[in-house]
Amino acid sequence: MKTIAVVSPVGGAGRTTLTVALAGLLMARKHAALAVECDPRNVFTFYCGLRTPARRGLVSHVVSPTDDWSDAALETDDGVLWLPWGGARGDGRGPDAETAAAIAAVLHEQPTWLRDLLARIDLPGHGVALVDTPAWPSVHASQAIAAADLVLVVLPPQPLACATLPRLRSELKALGKETVYVANAASPASQLHTDILTLLRDALGAELSVYRVHADTGIPEALARNENFVQAAPHSQAAHDLQGLASWLSNWIHAAHQPAAGAKA
Ligand SMILES: Nc1ncnc2c1ncn2[C@@H]1O[C@H](COP(=O)(O)OP(=O)(O)OP(=O)(O)O)[C@@H](O)[C@H]1O
Ligand SMILES: [Mg+2]
Secondary structure, eight states: OEEEEEEOSSTTSSHHHHHHHHHHHHHHTTOOEEEEEOOTTOOHHHHTTOSSOOSSSTTHHHHOTTSOSTTOOEEOTTSOEEEOOOOOOTTSOOOOHHHHHHHHHHHHHOTTHHHHHHHTOOOOTTOEEEEEOOSSSSHHHHHHHHHOSEEEEEEOSSHHHHHHHHHHHHHHHHHTOOEEEEEEEEOTTOHHHHHHHHHHHHHHGGGBOSOOEEOOTHHHHHHHTTOOHHHHSTTSHHHHHHHHHHHHHHHHHHHHHSOOTTSOO
């Protein structure tokens, strides 16, 4: 199984949207797919059609040591497994202060906590875990990066994304992480977006994916209607972009499983 961390240096970049869409599209390309929410806002269930926050999930065993996170995943119609953050109480509120402190301590004291958990998940060889995160820097994003075989950085064409990108990029380089940068919600009609994409291309070169995802008002509308955007608007430019990105990732997963030339199988 390969792990892909979906991160950005700004909020609202489209990480959760891309995590969810790509998990479904990779499943359609015969990769067993697990979407993991490493985000304490615990909103994943809303993206898979449920209207209450998850009680069980990634942090289940921290909340209650007898609880097992491994069967807390939900399976969607397209066969994708979703592992929410979890921890909601019966009244929908988040964990109490003591539990929240215990979770924070685990994340800070065990930098490979997520990596160790994912290592125990048995997906077939070409399976993939896509890990959604809050904006970087955060201990949650760092956990996902530490677990990742590939980091997918989602960049909205906004000035703040350009301003914060160098710090994230140098951090990823220092960690030696393979990284691909993807522009999301770009509108060709916007001169600002066009200029920022030119800047990003100059700065990132081949690390900037050719599969930018265009802005499409159908994406938030599909979320509001509890629909799968790619299925609802398969001929839209944004769906086409997501298909291209999924194919690129599928090829990356296959290549990552190939033994290096000259190495013993
Ligand atoms: N390509 C796009 N075109 C139009 N709207 C988009 C696009 N991608 C995402 N959105 C919308 O932008 C909003 C933010 O997306 P999303 O929640 O995926 O971002 P995020 O990076 O996960 O944000 P957060 O920091 O809140 O976790 C959502 O309403 C989503 O529907
Ligand atoms: Mg999100």
